[in-house]
Amino acid sequence: MINVGIIGGSGYTGGELMRLLLKHPQVNIEAATSRRLAGKDVCDTHKHLRGFLDLKFEDLQTKEIKKRCDVIFVAVPHGTSMDIVPKLLGEDTKVIDLSADYRLEKSVFEEVYGIKHKSPLDAAFGLVELHPEVAGGSFVANPGCYPTGAILSAAPLAAAGLIDYVIFDSKSGISGAGAKATETSHYPNMAENIQAYKLTTHRHRAEIFQELNRLDRTLLNISFTPHVIPSVRGILTTAHIFTKDVMSIDDIMPLYLDFYKEKQFIRLIEGIPSLSAVRGSNFCDIGFEVDANNNRIVVVSAIDNLVKGASGQAIQNMNLMCGFDEKEGLWTPATAP
Amino acid sequence: MINVGIIGGSGYTGGELMRLLLKHPQVNIEAATSRRLAGKDVCDTHKHLRGFLDLKFEDLQTKEIKKRCDVIFVAVPHGTSMDIVPKLLGEDTKVIDLSADYRLEKSVFEEVYGIKHKSPLDAAFGLVELHPEVAGGSFVANPGCYPTGAILSAAPLAAAGLIDYVIFDSKSGISGAGAKATETSHYPNMAENIQAYKLTTHRHRAEIFQELNRLDRTLLNISFTPHVIPSVRGILTTAHIFTKDVMSIDDIMPLYLDFYKEKQFIRLIEGIPSLSAVRGSNFCDIGFEVDANNNRIVVVSAIDNLVKGASGQAIQNMNLMCGFDEKEGLWTPATAP
């Protein structure tokens, strides 16, 4: 049994961490912090957890949460995490940072996020299907939601050195934008609509590129265009992949099967994935179709942005860092319809 | 051709007034005010009007707007309107106030809204199906959205002195809460949900009661419970009406037919109304079912809250005040599906 703390527990990823950790047999949720809500019941904010959690938000010093917790999830905005993480590391504390602060190489981070990095550190990139070094480590940068779905859709082809170019056209549920009401998330603006944004400049492009380029150093560029759709949860990524040669499904299927062999949370499916089969679960469903007349493959991946795209993946990382079964606390089917 | 001004043009009712007035053959939209957006193009806010309207928001004194406009719609929050309206009246200016400030008798207003009325005035209650005195007048208090659907559903029975008691259980689209993003209107909170609120204390109860009581002075009370549903537009009102005697459909249908004879925007329908048949239009669809074993009738009415429940009704009032055909600018079917 380990004690777990969540720094920044009032948002959607904080709530989702608690929803999932509650069912984890080796975890005690020891603390959740929120400066704004300190002293308030966690379940006043996360009403769906009523009856499961007798916990108040606290406004804790890093020193104190480090003392009380074996594993700490940091769920604070980008740029804030770098002030907190260095104080948490050391003395066996395991840290999983859900912000972007430690996902990218320092120079790339500074360019993409437009801020100077105060305290660069090496972190494992917590996409465990590609990064076995997560196991046993003490510090993980949990991937972004879009990158998770995008990278997983294309990684087997990248690893085989077959990709000429990729365009990721992603469609996300609006919960990815957070628990705070904004003009974009205003129901009359989002319902019956779809909003493309940052058509060529979204920050997650760098993260996707970094990981695919690690698999294939000859890959020089990728494109990424995100959209929000009238859905609370989920990211569907349509990866338009141009390969170096014309390929058939018989060339490609074995690559995917082999690359994801024994990866428990990747489901290769016949047909085309959709959000409804992964909602609430940690799965990434992947399907594809080969364009017979072109050297193009269209791969579609579906994840729940709050689970495999954030909190579930963070727990998957925790499981490997702590030596638990990778599936512990996460082996639950989606809720459908 | 008349010149029309809108005080408070940046919200949903302001935008809807302009959408409808643009098609009105006798109207020129002369001015729309917004303190916050003064100098900005109206179409930057109301993007759907691009190409139709070459107008900037202005920050106008009442004196100036009065000089430039024949008819002025006041679309400002409750409690603000009473500061503006008295300065607009007189010298042939016609004023239609969309706030609650002049809908209720002064004492009732003060009790229900908890504020002192600074400048009480007599206004016609702008539900033209019940208030023919609107025609030719110069000052109208435009009804609330819930009251419009609720009063119209029960008025024929009230006028006949047949109602023992009514419970109005109403379900509204979220646009009724306005253009500003709030926790309630946050897509993840509203989608796939329904939220009951102010179960027994909503302010519109007083307005519904006032009007039904005007039709039947022996009616002493009514109940009203509102809900918001995952829909942008529309109010469906389920009126659970207990009558003094057991009645049949053959007793009731003639009452409705007679009461709404020649009322162009009331459609009595066989079957049960739904929002999709009125969306974007000024109609109020009404249908009902008699409980054979009880002295109960369930009447259902459907309106578009932004049209018949606000801006469309305001224009209907304008038409009668100005001697235009009641249907002018409003005789457009709903958009469905």
Place this chain on the structure above:
Amino acid sequence: MINVGIIGGSGYTGGELMRLLLKHPQVNIEAATSRRLAGKDVCDTHKHLRGFLDLKFEDLQTKEIKKRCDVIFVAVPHGTSMDIVPKLLGEDTKVIDLSADYRLEKSVFEEVYGIKHKSPLDAAFGLVELHPEVAGGSFVANPGCYPTGAILSAAPLAAAGLIDYVIFDSKSGISGAGAKATETSHYPNMAENIQAYKLTTHRHRAEIFQELNRLDRTLLNISFTPHVIPSVRGILTTAHIFTKDVMSIDDIMPLYLDFYKEKQFIRLIEGIPSLSAVRGSNFCDIGFEVDANNNRIVVVSAIDNLVKGASGQAIQNMNLMCGFDEKEGLWTPATAP
């Protein structure tokens, strides 16, 4: 460990039974029948269960399923169940019928459903909060979805003999209408809409009345009006309750607290329940407001129609029939947002 069978496994209640039973530590899902889909993988239909269930639909004789299973859930249409259930009972087999065939007294059933009952039998009414006799029994009629939310909202007041009259105005997600595409469930008809139906004649009225009347024999009638809303899951019931005397919240709260003492799946909440806090879970959230000027109380209850309103409640019944902890397999929070 018990073997469980599901007769009629291809619909939403069948899928939901499997989703929940998969996590039940004392259950093996032995068989799921479907005449139409016999031989096909269960997960081709219930795609969200891929990776969890290696099972094919079978077309089984009752004799055979009885031989292989300790507990059998019958999830077939009304009128079909009565042909199956009698053949399953006996020799320690436990049967939970999710249809309406055994919920009502025979004469009431025949009147309300308009068909002759071929094989009347006594069943416990499986609303365990009111029917402790479920425990240890072998045959349970699982309640309807609307009745579950409606009865639970009013039961404490009925048991105290305080109700003069009740109108239940219920709003359901469309999954209650089943997995088959219909005109009502067609997305363009349901989205941004709300549909009232069977305003005074829905069959569930009889079931609600039967149970409240069992608690208070002086209660002579109730009204029930259902609606479908643009939501997949959930039923919100607004119970407009007239009490014999004017009551305060201090009179009422203790009644509810006492009546639901130690009922694990009832959560009395301050404020007003909403669907988002119960989605995917077996909880019934209840909140209320007292109309200070009237002898009226408005009680709101929220359930997930597929869980507490169907499959979750069926498993809750199974737990008590088999002597398991009532919470086994069901003690999971809702998924939100």
Place this chain on the structure above:
Amino acid sequence: MINVGIIGGSGYTGGELMRLLLKHPQVNIEAATSRRLAGKDVCDTHKHLRGFLDLKFEDLQTKEIKKRCDVIFVAVPHGTSMDIVPKLLGEDTKVIDLSADYRLEKSVFEEVYGIKHKSPLDAAFGLVELHPEVAGGSFVANPGCYPTGAILSAAPLAAAGLIDYVIFDSKSGISGAGAKATETSHYPNMAENIQAYKLTTHRHRAEIFQELNRLDRTLLNISFTPHVIPSVRGILTTAHIFTKDVMSIDDIMPLYLDFYKEKQFIRLIEGIPSLSAVRGSNFCDIGFEVDANNNRIVVVSAIDNLVKGASGQAIQNMNLMCGFDEKEGLWTPATAP
């Protein structure tokens, strides 16, 4: 005043034709056919038109409808139109076919649709922004919904010979699939979901390619991947365009401005289009962003699939064929929110 007939009036495009033609000052809706619904009121099917249209569906011979009507819209399924259209043409009758039967060159049609064309004829391709020859003609093939949005997004660049390759990633509201309930359109399947389909093989690819290739004969291929989203109306097309050279916004903007000069229904906008600004209207909004590091431009177009993507465009064609103002009956802003 002309008499207009609609063959196949019971579907969404038929309903939308009537909604729009009702407001057209030079049109009388003379007949709407439906074999299945012959003799029934049109408004029983299209409930939103109640009060506007006193018309019954008829089961008419082509000879008879030709006699009674000056302009005939054919809104029947692909493959059926070719049996009807040839009998309608001649003697001044003007025909607008909304099916795919006459959009493509015969050989391409036969390959893509897998059926032999029984009666090939030359038709003008009714995208009037590209095909001025529509004016004064007597036979038009109205474009498909996806092609309309896709072609308009890329045409200026194609006409300038600048396109190296394009991927169209389109997202459509579900009304495009028609009025008949299907598994895909079942609310629980569509809500909170997004469904990619025919990733590389959708038939509209041929139509998009034909038109862009007409503008640039050196363009050899394009890709098209469609999705349905939880929205009733609208198509957002994200066109990922690779240009032959790196280009700046200053290179591109003038091309679009010039190409669409005096095209009344094309709105070039700053920022990114969204469905809410075109819903219910005949506009195509276009915006774009240049990828500074690539020879890539991302163009986004938004249309209402039932208006500019079908019935509105058909009326726009009719206007030009009959010598009316192009805007007649169509010059109405979108309904928002």
